[in-house]
Amino acid sequence: MIKLGINIDHVATLRQARGTKYPSVVEAALRAEQAGADSITLHLREDRRHMQDEDIFAIRPLLQTKMNLELAATDEMIAIASQVKPQDVCIVPERREERTTEGGLNIKDTYEQLYRATQTLTEQGSRVSLFIAPDLKDIDLAKKMGVPVIEIHTGSYADADNEISKQKELKRVTDAAAHALSLGLTVNAGHGLHYHNVNLIAGISGIDELNIGHAIVAHALFVGWDNAVREMKLLLRNYST
Ligand code: PXP
Numbered sequence: 001m002i003k004l005g006i007n008i009d010h011v012a013t014l015r016q017a018r019g020t021k022y023p024s025v026v027e028a029a030l031r032a033e034q035a036g037a038d039s040i041t042l043h044l045r046e047d048r049r050h051m052q053d054e055d056i057f058a059i060r061p062l063l064q065t066k067m068n069l070e071l072a073a074t075d076e077m078i079a080i081a082s083q084v085k086p087q088d089v090c091i092v093p094e095r096r097e098e099r100t101t102e103g104g105l106n107i108k109d110t111y112e113q114l115y116r117a118t119q120t121l122t123e124q125g126s127r128v129s130l131f132i133a134p135d136l137k138d139i140d141l142a143k144k145m146g147v148p149v150i151e152i153h154t155g156s157y158a159d160a161d162n163e164i165s166k167q168k169e170l171k172r173v174t175d176a177a178a179h180a181l182s183l184g185l186t187v188n189a190g191h192g193l194h195y196h197n198v199n200l201i202a203g204i205s206g207i208d209e210l211n212i213g214h215a216i217v218a219h220a221l222f223v224g225w226d227n228a229v230r231e232m233k234l235l236l237r238n239y240s241t
Contacts, residue, residue: 007213158192
């Protein structure tokens with residue numbers, strides 16, 4: 001069955017909005033695991049708009065599953081990851097003015113920087129993934145770089161506002177996943193996935209894990225955190241091939 005990584009960034013967004021101690025990201029992580037999460041994903045952004053350094057250090061030793069730390073390939077972030085030693089690191093592009101991670105990495109233009117980051121992170125024991133658009137050329141470059149995992153950005157699929165473009169974007173993700181699998185890469189996917197659109201992505205054969213955050217945090221307002229995680233897990237169980 002396809003695995004569910006729960007991204008808890010927006011639990012921290014709510015806390016940071018008031019500068020309070022609640023809601024607890026530690027509690028969110030541990031309860032997500034109890035409700036069926038296969039991993040806990042967090043993004044330590046350069047601007048620290050949601051997760052803080054101390055969150056990462058507090059959560060890492062408490063997890064029963066594994067930590068998937070998202071970060072930009074900067075010296076500062078690589079140094080933090082080298083101390084925290086998450087099981088998984090997903091390298092993402094970052095722009096200060098963006099609302100969220102809007103696209104995949106530009107591997108071609110940042111190849112050397114990504115290669116160095118990948119080497120350092122791999123040497124300290126993390127499994128490295130690159131967050132990329134469903135683009136066959138980027139997948140070939142990721143393979144050349146030697147990363148074991150890619151995460152396909154599903155934002156364009158999630159944002160498609162009519163059936164034709166949705167099917168077109170679904171095909172891009174499906175073809176990208178098939179290509180990456182044929183090269184021996186492990187394939188994850190995520191971004192913008194929701195209870196109403198996760199079905200077709202979960203149905204793509206060979207995807208290992210989906211990382212989902214915003215929709216689950218939002219749904220939790222109405223059904224509670226544990227139920228929001230459980231409901232998504234159930235959908236993955238029903239739709240995985
Ligand atoms: N995967 C990656 C690499 C991301 O950067 C994000 C957003 O931070 C997600 C998955 C989750 O996206 P969403 O919050 O839209 O579910």
